[in-house]
Amino acid sequence: MRAAVYRGARTVVVEEVAVPEVGPGEVLLEVSHCGICGSDLHLMMEDWGRPGTIGGHEYSGVVVEVGADVDGWAPGDRAVGGPGPGCGTCRACRAGSPNLCATHPGPIMAGPGAFASYKLLAADRLFRVPDGVDLRTAALTEPLAVAWRGVRKAGAVAGMRALVTGAGPIGLLTVAALRASGVTEVTVSEPEEGRRTLAQRIGATEIVSPEDLEMPAMPMELVESPFDIAFDCSGRPDAMEAALNHLDRAGTLVLSGTGMRRPRFDANRIILNELVVTGTVEYTPGDYESALELLASGTLPTGALIEPEDVPLDGVQRAMERLVAGELAGKVLVAPHA
Template structure:
């Protein structure tokens, strides 16, 4: 079968590899669409970073070294169901929660398997990937999506990131939220907040991304923080009470300070973006004196069913965020390179055929 394999920095190849075999407790899937994620961009431009294995060091759970099959944001159709699998049938449209965990570490034991000490990702750490003709996955990670279009289903994985982050904050209907950054995760966070009945203010420097936040309907107010005073806008929108919750989906140091500055008393800043450099915070002035909370979230655990229901019920519309569909053979030129150079794209979906 054909598969897109990652060999290392700027080295991606489409090759013929052996087809996986369906075993008891597993499901064989024909991937339909696969989204390109920021993690994929980091791998392509910077080389292997944990939890990706290297040429010499295998991932502790998959046992694989490079090369590995790429693709962890994917949808597909069930081709075969192994013994001891219930609730999944041949022909079902599904998405995959692309995790590999040991199940024994303290985090896994308390249910926070997204924090597993040996965490790995299907499509990054081994065990196949969505950029292939076929993949076999443990049934526990396979989620039926009913009649949801398969292109939208490929975005359930990043939507789950947003759902997990929002749920951690305890955000509720009637509150005001500020989202810093309108990339894929920022837009999806705003979509989840709107679905929960919050007023959303999105801050973004890119004109095209601000436009997407507005036209998609996930933002009540859109702000260019380079031209407008974000705190003044939030004050005006809240009659001086300021925001109940803010989300850092940008991963830029100045955004953290901006978001702390828009929170009201007892407000919470939730960091969802990955920061590559340390960030300094005035704990007394920016947090303690206003009883504020600084939180963070990574990945997801136990939220795929909720993410799927948000889409199937019509509360979240993923269609506006799919900006391109390409073939696997064009993944470097029309995928990685385009995402690196252009702010026009939100989510590029890749298909094997």
């Protein structure tokens, strides 16, 4: 089969590799679409990855082969790959957070990725794509589950005012998930023009630039129109600090963008206003089911979220370069069989 393989020095090359052998408890998926994630860019365009790596963890496809001891799946079934169930016995699993399982290898770590014709995975990581959701749209399940978990962590309900800093794919999906949760006031802070325009199309009610977010001088002082909940999807320390400083009393800040530089939070502000600062990492199987339901509901502006042009395997390198250069605002999908 063909795969887009990272060869070091910001280079991705299409190579012939062996189709994985299907073992007991495993399923082989013919990849339909696979999104390019920010973490793929870190791995391959910032050279965090090991040469020989095949990226891609936001994929949908069709089952072509089912291993021994697999129940409930047959060739022709439409599916997305997602989180495993966890060990079921550690403290995190028992508390309903298998994404924090002590033995958890994340989907990003689970074998070669889906920038390839086929993807092998454990059957317990397979989720059925609902009727009425095409496989192209279904490739949004993974990043949508990330956004959905953040929205859930914030306790978002109708009537709240929300701030989202950073309008990359996760930020945009957070806006969409907030709107789907009934939150009608969503302000987005984003410097880049293409992303600002897209955020507005997705449902942001106000777009601001990072420099417009004023900083109150004293820790008990609130900004003029504070937010009930805020989400940092940029990974930038200044954005995280601004998001915290714009919270109302008893507000919640959810951090989902990672970065190498650390924010400086004013502990007095957190104490005096009883603010909650939390993080989200990946998602649980339940978040995946919710994301698939949300896609099936047809209420998300999926057409606007996805870049109109799919990318073949030999276009992965160029697409990644364009993403790094900020030329593409929406989610870019790789279609290995195109």
